[in-house]
Amino acid sequence: MKKDDAEKREDFINYKSQIADNGFSVISNIFSEEEIETIGQMIGQIDTSKETFRKSEDLFAIRQFLKEIPEIKDLIFNDNIKKLIKEVFGEQYFVVKSIYFDKPEKSNWYVAYHQDLTISVDNKTVLPNFGPWTTKQNQFAVQPPLDMLENIYTIRIHLDDTDEQNGALKVIPGSHAKGIYRPETIDWNTETEHICNVDKGGVMIMKPLILHGSNRTTNGKKRRVIHIEFSDRELPEEIQWSEKERVE
Structure with missing residues (x-):
């Protein structure tokens, strides 16, 4: 049974509340x-030899995913995703980063608890309250103001x-509201x-x-994820978001 508009609005309010809390x-x-x-078929047809691709036994990743496969955007931004962005994030939000991850069936890829503390930008320069800087595969990243x-x-x-057997994210609920939270200081009593x-x-x-990580795959099943970040903030004029794109 399809939900009516009032029920959908209630769902969006609940999602927003869950994320806030x-x-x-x-x-x-x-x-x-x-x-x-x-x-999946479209991703399987691409040339994987480019610099933005990372390929190993444990992980296959595509940085700047939406730039590398622009024809996939119409599939990714279906009506459901567009409504989520508008109702949960806000009408002014736009794409600022996209990555595709493929954790293969026999992957030993383990990710320790961490926060995502950097944004992807088009160049490196000296700016107050921006830093430190890193560069991966010709991609500049910097830690911006909190x-x-x-x-x-x-x-x-x-x-x-x-699920937990093929690398589902594990998180610490509420940790997103505690600023910069070093994993080594996690108090498992609280x-x-x-x-x-x-x-x-x-x-x-x-x-x-939010503090998050993932375990190794133990059930012989792959985990493919498309990771897309959104912001409604403009950067200082000296730098630009490396993947700024509005969702129409």
Whole structure:
């Protein structure tokens, strides 16, 4: 049974509240089986030899994903995603970063608890309150002021069923509201861990400051995720977002 507009609005309010309180929300059935299949086929046809691609036994990743496969945008930004962006983030939010991750069936890729503390920009320069800087595969990244990080939302689109046995994200609820939170200072007497199981075609929305990580794959099943970050902030004129793009 389809939901009416009032029920959908209530859902959006609940998602926004969950993200504000806990730093994340998991939402099912954003993409159909057919949409996920088509997205996977399109990714499987691309040339993987470029500098923005990272390929190993444990991980395959595409940086600047939406730039590398521009024809995939119409599939990614379906009506459900557009509504989420508008109602949960805000009408002024735009894409600032995109990555595709493929954690293969036998992956030993383990990610320790961390916060996402950098943004991707087009060049490196000296700016007050911006730093430190890093460069990966010709991509400049910098830690911006805290309020800019607090304003970002991330959507993680799941192309496979994901649970704790194939690298689902584990998070510490509420940690996004505690500023810069060093993993080595986690007090497990007061903090709790939550595993974010997401069904194929579902999404996880998270704040980049939430402490998160993932375990190695143990069930022989792959985990493919499209990671897209959104902001509504403009940067100082000396730098630009490396992937700024509005969702029409």
